[in-house]
Amino acid sequence: MARTRKPTAELLLPGASVWQSWTGVEEASCSKGADHSADGGVFGRQAAHRVLALPAAHCWVLPAWLKGGEEHLRGMALLHLERMGAKTGEDEAAVQVRGVASKDGAHLARIIALKQEPAPLGDLSRLPDEVTLHALCYPLVQNSITIFRELGRLVVAITSGSQLVYCTPLSSVRLDDHALAELNNICLQLGFQGVLGRLESLVLWIEDGDIGKIQRATGLAPYRCDMPAPTMPPRGSSLLMPDELVQERQRQAVSARTRMLALTFGSVLAAVVALVATLTALAMQERNMLREKVADLMPRASRVMDHKKAWLEAAPAVDPAVWPQQVLLHCMEPEASKEASITHWEWTPDKLSLIGRMPNASLALEYTQALKTSEALERFALDGPPPVIASDQSATFEMKGGTADEKE
Incomplete structure (x- = not known):
């Protein structure tokens, strides 16, 4: 069965003289990458996880015996920092508290507090995912004092058991009499505080310093060795994060949201323009x-x-409903028309006029009344004067009418 490979992480740390990049996987020894300047380093583009190791000059690393329950360690540690005059934030991004040992209801805690120092990054476009202390990236010897160099300054790291409890830069750049006196003073103060355990060795990861003089000044047998390769810290081992980097991360998040909104708006606008252009083209x-x-x-x-x-x-000539012969046939449909003698008949599609004679007046009245009530001729609205009776009792009748269009 194939093993799942851990993603490669990048560790940016202060070397002896310049900042250095190291790569590796979690909790394993790293391989050296590139050297940077003494002012700061830059993370690469390829790393899946980025860790920034701060030099000792950027932090207070202090041990303290704190009384009370473990749930109150952080509050007591903040009070201890306040008594020491260390100005820092109060959240977990500014102060990290870890229990090292416990005795008679008291807890020996290691307090790491960030100082107000600028972030040692030459490019803020790629920010670290985690920030830790440089000294925590090495397998330190148990119950020992380790001296190494960070960016030209000597640094002292002291362990209690396997845990780092104290770390600070020395004012001297070389391990001379002044540096040894400062180291003895640190050990004396830690002894008075009861946080310095039994020291067994003094490890030198530097080339300078007289072994005999160091042994006479400290009472410890020093030995010199090469500085080991750093170990990649496990994810989530530190919540420290300088305020400058927190603000930059927030700014980048706001900028990313703004860009996303702009891209979304631009995409929607482009889609609308394309739709309008398509509809316009189709309409044209x-x-x-x-x-x-x-x-x-x-x-x-x-x-x-x-x-x-x-x-x-x-x-008029081809429509059976309106041609002259059909209209004349409608005029001869009444029964009384058999006795009628038509003397004048005039027709157009819009009007009708006829004059005729009947043997007597009653037949004339009967015929004119039949024409008025004829459904086939009702569109002409025929009407006329009473029949005129002649001396021989015959009657002359006259009927005229027109359609509604003709009347208008």
Whole structure:
């Protein structure tokens, strides 16, 4: 079964003279990468996890015996820092408290507090995922004093058991009499505080310093060796984060959200513009097609109008409902028409006029009344004067009428 490989992480730490980049996996020895300047380093682009190791000059690393329950260690540690005059924040990004040992209801705690120092990064575009203390990146010897160099300054790291309890830079750049006196003073103060255990050795990761003089001044047998490769800290081992980097991360998050909103708005706007352009193109294409169809239909339309006009002119002659013979037939439908003698008959599609004679007045009245009530002739609204009776008792009648259009 294949093993799951841990992602490669990058460790940026202060070397003896310049900042250095190291790569590796969690809790394993690292391989050296690139050297940077003495002012700061830059993280690479490829690392899946980035860790910044701060030099001792950027932190207070203090041991203290704190009384009370473990849940109150942090509050007591903050009070201890306040008594020591160390100005720092109160959250976990500024102060880290770890219990080292316990005795008679008291706890020996290691307090790491960040100082107000600028972040040692030459490029803030790539920020660390975690920040830790440089000395915590090495396998320190138990119950010992270790001296090494950070960016040209000597640093002292003291362990109690296997745990680091104290770390500070020395004022001297070389391990001379002044540096040894300062080291003895540190050990004396820690002894008075009861936080310095039994020291067994003094480890030198530097080349300078007289072994005999160091042994006479400290009472410890020093030995010199090469500084080991750092070990990549496990994820989540430190919550420290300088305030400058916190603010920069927040600024980058706001900037990223702004860019995302701008990209989203731009994408939506581009989609709207594309949709409008597509609809406009389709509308113009449809308009052009309609124009072409209209242009093709114009000659045919003129011919259709000519045909319509001709049909309107011929309609009276071909429409069975309105041609003259049919209207005359409707006038002769009443029973009394058998005795009628039509002397005048005039018809157009809009009006009708007829004059005739009947043998007597009663037949004339009967015939004119039948024409008025005829459904086939009702559109003409026929009407006329009373029949005129002649000396021989015959009667002359006259009927006239027109359609509504004719009357208007």
